[in-house]
Amino acid sequence: MSNIGSYEERLKDFDWGIAKEVLGWENGELLNIGHICTDRICARGQAEKIALIWEGFGDKKRTYTFGDLRIYSNGFAKFLRDQGLKPGDRICIFMDKIPSLYFSFLGVLKMGGVAQPLFSAFGDESLEVRLESAGTAAILTTRKHVKKIRKILDKLPELKHVIVVEGDESKLKGEEVFFDVEAAPRVEEFDAYEVTPETPSVLHYTSGTTGQPKGAQHVHSSIWGQALTASWVLDLRDDDIYWCTADPGWVTGTSYGIIGPWSLGVTQCVLDSGFTSARWYQFIQDNRITVWYSAPTAIRSLMRDGVEPVNAHDLSSLRHLASVGEPLNAEAVIWSEEVFGLPFLDTFWQTETGAMMISNYPGMPIKPGSMGKPFPGIEAAVLDLKTHEPIEEPDRVGLIAFRPGWPAMFRAYRNKPDIYRSKFAGAPEGAEPDELRTNTDLWYVSGDRASIDADGYYWFVGRDDDVINTGGHLVGPFEIESALVEHEAIAEAAAIGKPDKVNMEVVKAFVSLKPGFEPSGDLELSIMNFIRKKLSPLAMPQEIEYMEKLPKTRSGKILRRYLRALEWGEDVGDLSTLEDD
Numbered sequence: 001m002s003n004i005g006s007y008e009e010r011l012k013d014f015d016w017g018i019a020k021e022v023l024g025w026e027n028g029e030l031l032n033i034g035h036i037c038t039d040r041i042c043a044r045g046q047a048e049k050i051a052l053i054w055e056g057f058g059d060k061k062r063t064y065t066f067g068d069l070r071i072y073s074n075g076f077a078k079f080l081r082d083q084g085l086k087p088g089d090r091i092c093i094f095m096d097k098i099p100s101l102y103f104s105f106l107g108v109l110k111m112g113g114v115a116q117p118l119f120s121a122f123g124d125e126s127l128e129v130r131l132e133s134a135g136t137a138a139i140l141t142t143r144k145h146v147k148k149i150r151k152i153l154d155k156l157p158e159l160k161h162v163i164v165v166e167g168d169e170s171k172l173k174g175e176e177v178f179f180d181v182e183a184a185p186r187v188e189e190f191d192a193y194e195v196t197p198e199t200p201s202v203l204h205y206t207s208g209t210t211g212q213p214k215g216a217q218h219v220h221s222s223i224w225g226q227a228l229t230a231s232w233v234l235d236l237r238d239d240d241i242y243w244c245t246a247d248p249g250w251v252t253g254t255s256y257g258i259i260g261p262w263s264l265g266v267t268q269c270v271l272d273s274g275f276t277s278a279r280w281y282q283f284i285q286d287n288r289i290t291v292w293y294s295a296p297t298a299i300r301s302l303m304r305d306g307v308e309p310v311n312a313h314d315l316s317s318l319r320h321l322a323s324v325g326e327p328l329n330a331e332a333v334i335w336s337e338e339v340f341g342l343p344f345l346d347t348f349w350q351t352e353t354g355a356m357m358i359s360n361y362p363g364m365p366i367k368p369g370s371m372g373k374p375f376p377g378i379e380a381a382v383l384d385l386k387t388h389e390p391i392e393e394p395d396r397v398g399l400i401a402f403r404p405g406w407p408a409m410f411r412a413y414r415n416k417p418d419i420y421r422s423k424f425a426g427a428p429e430g431a432e433p434d435e436l437r438t439n440t441d442l443w444y445v446s447g448d449r450a451s452i453d454a455d456g457y458y459w460f461v462g463r464d465d466d467v468i469n470t471g472g473h474l475v476g477p478f479e480i481e482s483a484l485v486e487h488e489a490i491a492e493a494a495a496i497g498k499p500d501k502v503n504m505e506v507v508k509a510f511v512s513l514k515p516g517f518e519p520s521g522d523l524e525l526s527i528m529n530f531i532r533k534k535l536s537p538l539a540m541p542q543e544i545e546y547m548e549k550l551p552k553t554r555s556g557k558i559l560r561r562y563l564r565a566l567e568w569g570e571d572v573g574d575l576s577t578l579e580d581d
Contacts, residue, residue: 007364007373010232014376016407019224022231023263033201033223034077034110035192037262038070046265053241053287054099056272062099066265069103074190075181076100076107080138083161083177087112087193089137090203093248094127094145096120097272100165101248103181104140105258109201109220112193116203119249124148130205131156133215133414143167146176197221203414204251206351215414216351222255223263225355225408229375230260233347233359234291235320242268243284244293251351252324255408256293277305281313288317295325297556299332299344304491304514310339320362322347326557327460329482330369346371348400348460350446352423354408358400358458369482371450371458379403380458382450383443388425394454397461397476401425401443409437409444423447449476466560468497470505475539477560483534484509487527489517492550496564498543509541510563512550519546 019025029040041049047067054062064072085091091113095101101117108115116134118127127148131139138161139149146164150173153159162176169178195201201220205213230236234256242261246252261268271283275298284292321336321344328346337343345360348371358380360372374380381390382398391398404424412433413420421427424436425443436442449461461467461476468475477495484493491514497505509527517523524544532540551559565572 007361007376010376016224016228016377019228019407023227030192030194031197031220031223032109032112032192032195033220033259033263034073034106034108036223037106037259038066038073038110039192041066041262041265042070044265049265050267051262052099052102053267053269054272055270055283056098057274064099066262069106069262071186071188072099072103072181073106073110074187075184076104076179077110077190077192078187079163079179079181079184080107080113081111083138083163085111085113085138085161088114088200090114090116090134092116092118092131092134092136092139094118094120094122094139094141094149095165096142096144097247097270098142098166100140100181102258102270104165105248105254110190110192112195112199114200114203114217115254117248117254118205119247120145122148122249124151128152128155130213130215131159133205133213134203137161138163140165143171146172150174195220198411200411202254204254204351214416214419216251216354216410217412217414218354218408219411222354222408223259225406226255226260227263229356229359230256230264230266233345233356233361233375234260234293234322235362236261236264236266236291238265240266240290241288241317242266242291242293243271243287243289244268245271245295245298246293246324251354252293255355256324275301277302277309278312281309281315284315284318285313290317291320291322292318293322293324294344295556296323296328296332297325297552297558299323299328299336300485300492303332303335307339315340318342321345322360324349327371327478328369329478329485331482331486333366333368343368348372348448348458352410352444353402353406353446354410355406357402357406367453367455367457369459370453371460373456373458378406381443382452382458383425383445388443388445391452395451397449397451397467399464400446400448400450400458402446403440404437404442404444405440411437463560466496466564468495468505468507470497470500470503470507470538475507479535480507480509480531480539480541483531483539484511484527486534487530489513489523490527492558494550494558494560494563495541496560496567498567500542506542507539508543508545508567510545510547510550512547 051066051069052064091108105115135158140163164178199220202218204216244257246257248254269287321342323344324347333343347356348358349356358371358374380402383401425445447464450458466477480495481493484490490511492512494510498508500506528540551562
């Protein structure tokens with residue numbers, strides 16, 4: 001049976017206390033996220049239920065029960081405490097998607113530390129920036145990645161502990177410590193740290209698509225938002241086999257790749273190997289995955305490979321698909337419904353929001369290309385670009401904003417109170433973070449633009465600094481990009497504004513072509529006419545640049561900021577998350 005009533009039913013008399021009902025929570029229980037996702041599930045009689053199905057390179061496969069999850073997270077918690085680490089210490093988790101990443105994340109939270117997950121593909125310079133910013137006390141890593149840490153260790157005086165959790169202990173250097181939790185004595189009991197709702201839990205760094213990365217601080221009470229959205233938007237049920245493709249180095253991989261499903265006692269799968277369509281479909285088939293949460297970049301890659309690999313696999317176990325990371329173009333929604341019999345439902349949220357804010361929902365009529373509607377309990381609006389007052393009329397573009405106070409809302413940017421304050425429209429001069437996050441007269445401004453149609457559906461336009469102003473008309477790059485990838489020759493696309501003396505800006509498109517197509521004057525004319533006819537003359541690219549590969553962050557987002565800076569002759573800013581060639 002679905003967790004979802006109608007959207008309208010969920011809006012009636014909504015209170016976040018419903019999240020406690022979803023978890024079967026009783027007042028006085030321990031709030032610690034690590035405890036909730038392990039000990040509490042075991043106490044409900046589900047210790048023998050499979051929690052994690054893991055597959056890696058070389059056909060490696062392991063399964064772990066919630067009992068294993070409890071014991072191994074206890075093992076990490078005890079080990080870290082025995083090393084002298086204390087509640088409140090920032091403890092970085094820097095490894096591939098191996099089982100110890102998941103055990104250690106929960107273990108850090110159990111002992112009261114602040115988990116600082118970082119994407120394992122970061123280079124040493126990117127790592128240094130984030131560890132220095134966080135004042136990280138310890139880092140958990142593997143032999144594969146410890147070399148990066150060695151290069152920067154002398155620049156990080158606060159980093160006292162380098163702990164290697166996988167590899168050859170004989171290869172360690174200096175004061176590095178080895179800890180293999182599965183080989184260590186089993187820790188049956190560990191008293192999890194008693195947290196308050198405002199105790200820091202996870203420190204996530206923004207992806208850097210707009211400016212320098214910033215450390216968004218989250219707290220243990222975020223679990224109310226993460227558990228409820230996992231139940232209502234992802235529709236997770238007790239018998240589901242769930243796959244979130246995101247890496248826990250990014251917020252999706254923790255909010256919905258660890259906390260959301262395991263707080264509900266749901267089995268989840270992790271695939272730690274390279275992407276191919278056939279490999280992904282085989283993974284779904286072998287594990288009988290029922291709920292799949294992925295990213296538009298991956299979905300478009302699947303689209304590019306066509307229906308042949310789909311037809312070669314039995315994907316009949318799938319019952320619900322959702323998307324996250326960047327807006328999902330209408331073509332991908334329609335395509336997924338055609339090939340899987342199910343549409344990917346778009347979800348909108350950010351590192352800062354900690355949980356889903358605007359979404360499409362099972363049972364709700366879907367408008368392909370729309371972000372959907374605000375989650376119950378979230379007060380959302382689009383604000384006038386100048387006055388920051390909510391826009392009443394439909395289809396007018398403004399800034400997406402939310403009233404403060406939702407459970408998973410970030411509490412601060414680490415060491416950046418002025419930048420945190422700047423995110424709130426109308427914030428009083430000198431207001432402290434705690435004042436801002438509880439002031440429901442303010443608006444948290446997301447930095448994204450959208451419009452709301454007459455039915456209350458939100459339509460993404462672009463980042464506030466990505467929107468193209470051509471001749472006084474605002475043109476959203478996402479709309480152009482969605483149209484571009486519908487052209488038969490184009491695999492991926494990015495659109496930016498290019499300086500123009502007459503129109504202020506004109507559209508420039510960067511495209512990568514599908515196999516079998518080559519750049520030519522005829523192709524360029526075909527693309528331009530395609531967009532002119534599909535959207536408008538204003539949206540038609542005045543210039544097209546062909547690229548073998550578009551620049552992306554390692555989380556898969558196209559770096560328009562980088563392309564725009566090159567075009568405008570500006571500083572490209574922080575490129576620490578730029579995907580390696």
